[in-house]
Amino acid sequence: MFDAKDQPIAVVLHDVANKLKVRIDKKVRPYRLTRIKWMTLSILEKRNGLTQSELAHELGVNGSAIARLVRRMEDRDLIYRQNDKTDRRMVRVYIKETARPVLDSLQIMSDEVAQEVLKGLTPKEQDHFLQALIIIKRNLLSLSQTVS
DSSP states (O other): OOOTTSSSSHHHHHHHHHHHHHHHHHHHHTTTTTTHHHHHHHHHSSSEEHHHHHHHHHHTHHHHHHHHHHHHHHHTEEEEEOOOSTTTTTTEEOOOOOGGGHHHHOOOOOOHHHHHHHTTTOHHHHHHHHHHHHHHHHHHHHHHHOOO
């Protein structure tokens, strides 16, 4: 059982998240990427063609930050923007084919990081851990949408 008196869960989660960020930053550095650029590519790989607004929401950044991020990634020839076919006011973001080798390398890197940090957990424990994190994330998202 988790003993909150020794280490409150919020402190442990914060510490783990920070250590994971440092590890990922170190791993993506050779690709001349930042963690947020890697996250952007990962999100677009699963849902290519999101609007800039949807992408900003997924990443938890504001409109001006997403515009700068997308521009920098366009300059690196990783993504491109295109006006929506039915609503010209909306701008959609797509992965360029030139980014595919980078994505392949990042997937390998992601698998390596997962192996490193989940070492010592059985596949069943890893699955339970992920499911618990998803529930915690869902709870936090729900709380952020309520007024308190």
